[in-house]
Amino acid sequence: MRQARSFIPALSVVLAAAILPGPAARGDDAAGGVRRDRIEADVRWLADDAREGRLAPSAGWAASRDHIAEAFAALDLEPLGDDGYVQAVTVEGDLITAPKEGANVVGVLRAPGGATEHVVIGAHFDHLGLDPETGDVMNGADDNASGTAVMLEVARVLSEPAVRRRLRRDVVFAAFDLEEHGLLGSQFYVDHAPIPIEQTTAMICLDMLGRSVMDATPGRLVALGTETSRDLDAAVREAAAASRSELWRLSTDYVGPRSDFVAFAEREVPHVFFTTVPHRDYHRPTDEADGVDFGSLTEHARVVAALTESLAIAETRTRWSGKNVDGLAEAKAIEAMTATLLERAASEDADEHRHRISGLQRLLLRLVHGHAKRLVENGEVGAIDRGLLVLGTFAVVLGVIDDDPLKTILGALRRRLGRQRPGR
């Protein structure tokens, strides 16, 4: 016979519910199981100098690959590579580009009842090696130890028996390689999918979740790509609404073909690209673990975990619905973002390196902000106005947030062609 409930445990339950943050209080749900300490440990491990900037074929890169495979093994995921979890990636060169070799790390969490559909959650784990000029390690803590760590945390949380029991679909976890060389790892995955890509109901792409726009917008999470799936858009909004992260929704027109969702989008797989977009340490040796906002990163991980679970337990699959842009949501996001950047630059404690802007940059920000604000006030966004907003946002990213855009563009080109001098 069960003991009669005494007053003390009942009181402690009430107290716990009042003190604990909302999602954690819900106990065994996916988002509630997310833990900051595990995410932080993975980011710090992947972004340590010993990982040598995770560029194939260095020892630090191989150790990173093995670290992810070991995490998958500890969770008993089923290996989907050609050598355990490792899927060798080989890309032939041509007249212009050099051949490339790397490795994706791929495992699947099987739904208990068997499934013919699956969700893919992917993050690239590679980065840029050593700075070609100074030899400094490019640690890539935000880009993309942060996304890789969140992917691993979601794998842990969904593997918990209470969560796993509810899954109707399999969940494929993928750490992609060679993203920095032109999205090669994710393209290779789609071209050589270990489970047919037609069975992929949605792809969740995680790339740079550890900082915020110019380090001025903590707690804001940008979601791009759901303009092609009403189902996925609704699921993303629902997952964010139950969290402390504020969602900014943009179409992928705002980033172009810039992360691992691209190959999936080309196959009409519903996709969402989560990011917290650029800051001044982007692709610099100063993108280090100490710069990561672990509080916001953990909140964003809760959104991702809740979304992954909801897509994997939904009764019907997530469908592609063709491009259907929410121009007003975009204008609201850009209005809020530019307002925060202007405020931060004007504030007394604005950090020189991270937040300082010139008079010309302030003018550009004000122009884009004014345009976005007008569109929000009008309540509708025509095609030409939207085009201007997209262009204005590109100008802000390159001309205000990036303090050396030429170096960024040339570096990306050099990597794409594979003619970069070997790191020292």
Ligand SMILES: [Zn+2]
């Ligand atoms: Zn990058």
